[in-house]
Amino acid sequence: MIKTIAHKEFLQMVRDGRFKWVAGIVFCLLLASLVVGWRHYQTLNTQHELAQTRVREQWLSQPEQNPHSGAHYGTYAFKPKTFLSSIDTGIEPYVGAAVWLEAHNQNQFQARPAEDATAVERFGQLTAAVVLQILLPLLIILVSFSAFAGEREEGTLRQLVSLGIKPSHLAAGKALGIAAALALILVPAVVIGVITLSLLTNLAEAKVDSGRMLMMGFLYVLYFSIFISVSLAVSAKARSSRLALVILLGFWIFNGLIAPRFASDLSRSLYPGPSNFEFESNIKLALQYGVDGNTTYREVERKRRTEIMSQYGVNDIKDLPVNFAGIRLQMNEDWGYEVFDKFYGDLHENFRKQNRVQQIGAAVAPLLAIRSLSMGLAGTDYYLHQDFAEKAEMHRRLEVKIINDDITFNGAEAGSKYVNGIDVWEKVPPFQYQMKPVSWVLGNHWVSLLILIMWFGLAGGPLCWTIRSIKAG
Amino acid sequence: MLTQIVKHEWRNLNADRTLWWIILILAVAISYGVYNGTSWVAFLEGTIEVALQEEHDRLAKAQHTVANGLDPERASRSPYSARYIGRRMGLRYAYLPPGPLASLSVGQSDLYPSYFLVNTQATQRQKRHSELENPNHLLESRFDLAFVTVYLFPLLILALTYNLISSEREQGTLAMVLSQPVSLRKFVVGKVGFRALMALTLVIGFSILAFLLNGVNLFGMGTTLKLLLWISIVIVYSAFWFGLALAVNTIGRSSATNAIILTSLWLVFVVLVPSVVNLLVKTLHPVPSRVEYIVAMRDASMNARAEEAQLLSIFYEDHPELLSEDEQSHTENFDTLQWAAEMKVEESMQPVLNRFNKQLAKQQTQVNRLRFLSPAIVTQEALNEIAGTGPTRFRHFMSIVDAFHEEWRTYFVPKIFALHEMTGPDFDEIPDYTYLEDPEDRIANRILVALVGMIIPTLGVFIVGFSRIRHYPLNG
Numbered sequence: 001m002i003k004t005i006a007h008k009e010f011l012q013m014v015r016d017g018r019f020k021w022v023a024g025i026v027f028c029l030l031l032a033s034l035v036v037g038w039r040h041y042q043t044l045n046t047q048h049e050l051a052q053t054r055v056r057e058q059w060l061s062q063p064e065q066n067p068h069s070g071a072h073y074g075t076y077a078f079k080p081k082t083f084l085s086s087i088d089t090g091i092e093p094y095v096g097a098a099v100w101l102e103a104h105n106q107n108q109f110q111a112r113p114a115e116d117a118t119a120v121e122r123f124g125q126l127t128a129a130v131v132l133q134i135l136l137p138l139l140i141i142l143v144s145f146s147a148f149a150g151e152r153e154e155g156t157l158r159q160l161v162s163l164g165i166k167p168s169h170l171a172a173g174k175a176l177g178i179a180a181a182l183a184l185i186l187v188p189a190v191v192i193g194v195i196t197l198s199l200l201t202n203l204a205e206a207k208v209d210s211g212r213m214l215m216m217g218f219l220y221v222l223y224f225s226i227f228i229s230v231s232l233a234v235s236a237k238a239r240s241s242r243l244a245l246v247i248l249l250g251f252w253i254f255n256g257l258i259a260p261r262f263a264s265d266l267s268r269s270l271y272p273g274p275s276n277f278e279f280e281s282n283i284k285l286a287l288q289y290g291v292d293g294n295t296t297y298r299e300v301e302r303k304r305r306t307e308i309m310s311q312y313g314v315n316d317i318k319d320l321p322v323n324f325a326g327i328r329l330q331m332n333e334d335w336g337y338e339v340f341d342k343f344y345g346d347l348h349e350n351f352r353k354q355n356r357v358q359q360i361g362a363a364v365a366p367l368l369a370i371r372s373l374s375m376g377l378a379g380t381d382y383y384l385h386q387d388f389a390e391k392a393e394m395h396r397r398l399e400v401k402i403i404n405d406d407i408t409f410n411g412a413e414a415g416s417k418y419v420n421g422i423d424v425w426e427k428v429p430p431f432q433y434q435m436k437p438v439s440w441v442l443g444n445h446w447v448s449l450l451i452l453i454m455w456f457g458l459a460g461g462p463l464c465w466t467i468r469s470i471k472a473g
Numbered sequence: 474m475l476t477q478i479v480k481h482e483w484r485n486l487n488a489d490r491t492l493w494w495i496i497l498i499l500a501v502a503i504s505y506g507v508y509n510g511t512s513w514v515a516f517l518e519g520t521i522e523v524a525l526q527e528e529h530d531r532l533a534k535a536q537h538t539v540a541n542g543l544d545p546e547r548a549s550r551s552p553y554s555a556r557y558i559g560r561r562m563g564l565r566y567a568y569l570p571p572g573p574l575a576s577l578s579v580g581q582s583d584l585y586p587s588y589f590l591v592n593t594q595a596t597q598r599q600k601r602h603s604e605l606e607n608p609n610h611l612l613e614s615r616f617d618l619a620f621v622t623v624y625l626f627p628l629l630i631l632a633l634t635y636n637l638i639s640s641e642r643e644q645g646t647l648a649m650v651l652s653q654p655v656s657l658r659k660f661v662v663g664k665v666g667f668r669a670l671m672a673l674t675l676v677i678g679f680s681i682l683a684f685l686l687n688g689v690n691l692f693g694m695g696t697t698l699k700l701l702l703w704i705s706i707v708i709v710y711s712a713f714w715f716g717l718a719l720a721v722n723t724i725g726r727s728s729a730t731n732a733i734i735l736t737s738l739w740l741v742f743v744v745l746v747p748s749v750v751n752l753l754v755k756t757l758h759p760v761p762s763r764v765e766y767i768v769a770m771r772d773a774s775m776n777a778r779a780e781e782a783q784l785l786s787i788f789y790e791d792h793p794e795l796l797s798e799d800e801q802s803h804t805e806n807f808d809t810l811q812w813a814a815e816m817k818v819e820e821s822m823q824p825v826l827n828r829f830n831k832q833l834a835k836q837q838t839q840v841n842r843l844r845f846l847s848p849a850i851v852t853q854e855a856l857n858e859i860a861g862t863g864p865t866r867f868r869h870f871m872s873i874v875d876a877f878h879e880e881w882r883t884y885f886v887p888k889i890f891a892l893h894e895m896t897g898p899d900f901d902e903i904p905d906y907t908y909l910e911d912p913e914d915r916i917a918n919r920i921l922v923a924l925v926g927m928i929i930p931t932l933g934v935f936i937v938g939f940s941r942i943r944h945y946p947l948n949g
Contacts (some may be wrong), residue, residue: 022737027747029745032752033752035754036752039727039756040755043759044764047762047764047765048764050768051764051765051767051768054768054772055741055768058768058771058772059880061775075766076768076771078764085910089613091608091611094584094611094612095608097763098763098764098767108603110601110763110767111763111764111766111767112584112603113763114581114584114611115581115584115585115603115758116760116763116833117581117754117760118754118837118840118841118844118854118864119580119581119850119853119854119857119863119864120747120750120840120844120850120853120854121751121756122580122581122613122614122742122853123614123743123744123747123748123751123853124613124747124748124751124852125751125752125755126748126749126751126752127747130748132509134744135745138740142733144483148837155667213643227688241684241729242729242732243734245729245732246732249736251629257615257624259615260612260613261613261615261616261620262616264607264609264610264612264613264615265509265615265616267607268607268610269611273518273605273607274603274605275516275519275604275605276603276605277520277523277524277588277602277604279605280525280602281527347605351607351609354607355607355609356608356611358609373895382607382608385608399584413793
């Protein structure tokens with residue numbers, strides 16, 4: 001019976017001219033966004049890889065000079081693009097693509113794409129993720145708002161009920177019919193996408209993670225089911241199909257436009273962050289007077305000097321068998337680490353708290369849940385960015401340490417006239433970033449996952465309940 | 474007759490709950506939007522205030538030390554050294570004060586740096602101090618008045634107009650009205666005119682009220698013109714939506730169908746076209762790559778840096794305090810050497826910087842043409858311009874920063890070469906930063922272009938509407 005209903009529902013939809021139009025548009029947009037997204041990914045990825053290689057060459061081709069000058073020139077870390085960023089660009093336009101790794105400073109990321117964009121950027125990018133998160137739910141609403149309300153208005157619902165069809169079967173059939181119609185758009189888009197991709201690229205080389213893709217697909221199916229359930233429940237409950245449409249459109253606007261903004265405002269006001277000025281001033285101050293604000297760097301330096309001298313049993317810094325300048329530079333770095341760890345750590349912690357608020361906000365708008373999960377799986381979320389920033393910083397510290405050690409142990413005789421070349425540059429390994437596993441992603445986004453599953457369950461519950469008590473006329 | 478129609482309309486709407494819902498939603502959304510915008514402006518102004526206080530204290534302390542001949546805290550950080558004052562200690566903030574109507578639209582201002590700490594170092598070494606916003610927050614523009622105007626206001630207009638003529642027909646009142654000595658066209662003009670007047674009064678009235686309640690000074694210098702420009706943009710943008718609703722009504726379908734068509738059109742103009750334009754921009758006119766720029770800058774500076782390294786090889790870059798005592802006597806010499814070397818690096822980087830800026834400017838002009846595909850984009854950009862939170866005012870700010878940087882160097886560089894020792898009165902002569910606003914007529918010109926770009930499609934929809942109205946099926 002369910003099959004018959006689903007079949008009828010599907011046929012009715014597919015034969016409707018309006019559906020053809022809307023579905024056609026959504027299909028084209030999905031395909032276009034996939035193609036453009038993929039091209040965009042390829043361009044950026046090539047750029048970043050080339051840049052990373054070139055920066056390494058630049059590093060190695062530095063002349064003979066004081067190694068510390070080399071540390072000032074430093075290197076850059078460029079954030080690699082993930083293949084799935086062609087589906088969901090996430091926060092990428094709003095975070096820098098590169099960070100300068102130099103002596104003394106933990107720098108902030110540079111080159112945020114959105115800074116160079118015009119106002120149109122803030123309307124949102126048309127990525128496959130946006131089509132799936134925003135447009136498909138609208139399509140679902142448009143095809144299902146009249147599912148019950150329309151039948152009731154036409155009087156066919158009474159007939160159906162009189163035939164002895166269980167309302168729950170009716171609902172299941174309609175849901176399946178809608179799902180089949182959606183599949184008519186999604187499956188070809190995915191198939192065409194995959195075929196084009198495999199023709200154009202070496203998939204193994206592109207590091208396509210099919211596990212992630214499958215999981216992403218599954219979560220989107222979950223998200224669509226929520227909208228199907230909600231739409232059918234509203235359609236069954238509403239007095240007229242017009243009212244059902246108004247309610248569902250209201251929900252759609254709230255979900256897609258209002259809730260994300262409101263969640264940002266809420267998390268910002270619950271956990272206000274420092275201004276950039278405050279942040280930088282605090283770091284500057286702490287670099288002079290310590291994180292606790294009571295120790296001056298000069299005191300620490302003096303203490304360390306005496307320590308080193310007694311360690312080597314000399315009375316004058318000049319008699320040391322090592323170059324004190326190197327020790328001093330490293331001491332300065334160690335001192336800085338404490339300060340940077342504190343302030344960048346606090347900032348990061350605050351962002352995490354803000355993100356948590358947004359994740360919980362998904363309780364009223366499922367978009368927030370799927371958005372955060374989708375970004376997470378695509379590797380374009382805040383957590384991955386933060387992890388990359390940490391790894392880049394670790395690399396900076398390693399680089400500077402290698403150089404300072406070189407000055408300390410090899411530059412004892414030459415003192416401040418010490419120079420070195422390729423030997424020391426080569427000692428610094430090239431920077432490489434290791435991608436995080438899916439389990440790590442889910443660990444960051446478990447709240448979103450939980451809420452999405454809850455939405456799925458809860459949207460199904462009222463649907464069953466409203467369907468059981470459905471009024472035929 | 475027209476007054477009679479209007480009077481009747483008023484009674485009709487008054488009796489309908491829809492109107493009161495719309496007023497309530499509009500009032501809440503506008504107050505929230507203006508509140509959000511105002512708190513962002515307050516945040517920016519607060520930052521500038523604290524920064525200027527810091528600048529004042531720092532300079533006063535240095536001047537005090539010098540004027541009274543006191544010993545500096547550390548020899549390597551001496552306020553007597555013109556070099557150190559111009560490079561580190563005496564720096565001034567070049568800041569972008571929020572414009573008078575900044576709370577109207579946050580625009581791009583949450584992405585741009587709002588101040589620079591100008592020093593004698595090369596242009597490419599001037600640090601960009603952007604705000605530390607959670608990138609998740611930046612994903613969407615803020616809930617400000619511009620958002621309410623661009624996204625929500627059209628929806629409310631559509632709620633008022635989707636059944637403009639169709640409901641009269643469905644209730645059977647249309648035929649009765651037209652049996653009176655009134656043409657359908659006049660009847661519709663009355664209905665649309667009244668609703669438009671009401672909607673505009675509400676949105677502009679509420680906005681001004683919200684501005685005033687949030688302490689925005691609407692009567693200051695240069696505000697009046699901007700206020701007028703803002704009002705005209707809102708009028709034309711809403712006229713577009715009224716025209717669209719009218720045109721859809723004249724197709725002669727049922728109210729429910731009209732509602733669906735109009736919502737789809739809203740979706741097309743406000744959500745779809747902007748994101749498709751964004752897609753087109755990325756494909757047709759991609760922004761020059763900052764990543765390639767970074768690498769090119771480093772390439773360009775390589776040779777110059779090699780020379781610099783030779784010049785300075787016996788010194789520690791930036792760390793004169795690390796030198797032994799006999800070497801420290803050369804530090805003044807080091808200063809000039811370092812400066813000269815840095816200038817070499819800057820010189821070699823300048824072409825790369827210029828090329829990048831040229832490409833970026835070209836790209837933005839091309840993108841700007843595409844905005845006319847949707848009145849929503851035109852309106853958003855125009856509101857950003859009026860608020861002073863768009864790229865144009867930022868570029869203007871950057872040119873002022875560059876000029877100030879030049880002035881700063883003109884003052885300090887000869888002093889660095891002369892190994893000048895600062896005196897108390899010298900401190901009063903250090904260049905002062907003032908922000909000169911972009912001339913008003915330039916903003917007005919840009920807004921006029923935007924207005925024309927919206928008036929044309931608006932006229933189009935009205936013409937379609939009025940020409941079709943003659944064939945409107947009275948019984949349908």
